[in-house]
Amino acid sequence: MIFAPVLRLTSFHQETSSGTGVLIMISTTAEMTRARYEIRRHKHLARRHEHTDRLFRIEDGWACQYRLLPDGRRQIIALFLPGDYCEAQWVLTGQANWPIVALTDMFVTEIPFHDIRARHAAHNSQEPDGMKSLLGSIMHTLKSHEKWIVNLGRMSATERICALLHDLVERLRPSGKVVSNHCPMPLTQYDLADIVGISSVHVNRVLQMLRGEGVISLEAGRLALLNPVELRRLGGPAHV
Amino acid sequence: MIFAPVLRLTSFHQETSSGTGVLIMISTTAEMTRARYEIRRHKHLARRHEHTDRLFRIEDGWACQYRLLPDGRRQIIALFLPGDYCEAQWVLTGQANWPIVALTDMFVTEIPFHDIRARHAAHNSQEPDGMKSLLGSIMHTLKSHEKWIVNLGRMSATERICALLHDLVERLRPSGKVVSNHCPMPLTQYDLADIVGISSVHVNRVLQMLRGEGVISLEAGRLALLNPVELRRLGGPAHV
DNA sequence: CGTTCTCTTGATGGGTCTCAATATGCGTGG
DNA sequence: CCACGCATATTGAGACCCATCAAGAGAACG
16 A cells, blocks of 8 residues: 555656656646745755755756764765755655755755645556656656766876766756757856866866867866867766 | 556655565465575576566665676676565566576575466555565666766775665665674675675775774674674765 | 685875965954 | 955965875684
């Protein structure tokens, strides 16, 4: 009785979504009535072990989830881009495990859990393709984590950065922020460093190299992929 | 109708389990009737993109999930120890995404999905504490992945290895394989290297150092924590 | 009883870190 | 509108961690 519905979600294993924003379909009318908040850069959307009863959907801006070690080392665990839902597993646990901070000024909408429940109850599964699920979102997070474990464990600094830049562009594409391989890139080199697990100084050198090779241009918070093919190649070999 | 049951699983956010073997309670009678298979070392439990209709529960032996790059680099994504369920998310997707291979000779039992479904239907949630869930298992995987992202991104080789050894012992403890800080450790140094993302040669040197410091002893496939306090300290600072 | 893993150890080189100094940009308040 | 402070980007020098290559010794295995 509890598992049966879960098991019916089998069809999500080949989802083509390229973001984590796959939680649930939202009718525009519902969206209109939903509160929209502005969050300034460096403000926290969640703190460690904080309890919550709602999800954030990111309308605009970037955020990240991170862990901080007492000696100052920081590792970013997840990035949240426009269209993404922050930490879909909150619905399951009711608790954020690690802090989430705004990397830019942002606009978010809040979705109370009871809304998600009600909305999901309303949707019967007559729409095999159109509806995405909470579990789909979590599966997506799992896949993303696995990918970054491989990158952090076995890829060089250049490979990691190229893979990240490629990922970012592909994730921004559905939200319409990519125009002819140009898109916003508000991350500082410190942020990039804490995502790919290297020092910010070395991030700088790798970016210089990529610019020198004519692979990318990156200035004034905008990224351009001048040679996407080469970028992909530098991002490391595909997995067997 | 679909989400309501999922949302009732909120109580798992503080599970104290230390393994991934938190899928579901299995009555001993059911376990008796279940097929038990032997799998030889280096045999695959699953291959890439293989479809399946059952889960494995590991009765004895160790297995791992890994990714292989064309140039030979390997990164182990997950480790499965006695008592663990292999890849609980299979129930959701019906598909293994990455290969799983036996690191030792093993004994496993197979659990068809329809068994899990039926068993879960039988359990009504009168037992708030005793029953663990598929979702709890997936949440556990998520946490474990996050931890390894931090380790791979921001920890030194020594810290990674110490954290891994500490983790292994804690995960083996519930299955009764740890006696006064001694336990089996069948991983080769190549395996260790592919878990912590360093070369096997360097794994050897770190282990030598740990032995020299009197922190551990490791020989003939058995690990002893001679100085657990120091091991934890070397495993890196706790997260803020 | 050879063959193949696995472990060990040394030498060398390279990738990346740390420290440090300087430049550049940007927001804030005078 | 300018001055200042602070965050960010850049660049160099040196050191260190760790990878790679290579060779040999046990141990396991058929």
